[in-house]
Amino acid sequence: MARRAKKQSKDVIAVVGGSELGMDAACEAGVRAIFTIDRLPQDLSVSRFQSKENLAFVMDNILRML
Numbered sequence: 001m002a003r004r005a006k007k008q009s010k011d012v013i014a015v016v017g018g019s020e021l022g023m024d025a026a027c028e029a030g031v032r033a034i035f036t037i038d039r040l041p042q043d044l045s046v047s048r049f050q051s052k053e054n055l056a057f058v059m060d061n062i063l064r065m066l
Contacts, residue, residue, distance in 0.1 A: 006030030015058060035062060 002012045011032040018038045026034065037054040038047050047054070 002026065002030035004030075013062060015055070015062070 002014075005012045006029070012030055014026065014031050014034045016034060016036055019034055019036050023031075023034055035058050037051065037058050039054055039057065040047070
């Protein structure tokens with residue numbers, strides 16, 4: 001999807017559960033920004049109960065940015 005959007009000069013914002021170092025490949029493919037919904041380094045068994053609130057927090061920040 002990012003490659004297609006890049007060809008049309010469209011920005012792609014990725015909202016992901018978590019990220020690792022080395023996201024360069026995604027950016028080269030056309031992803032403009034990457035946001036994670038995990039705000040704290042927690043195990044999935046803990047963070048899964050906060051997913052709704054964390055996603056709302058990230059989306060609010062993205063909308064503020066736009």
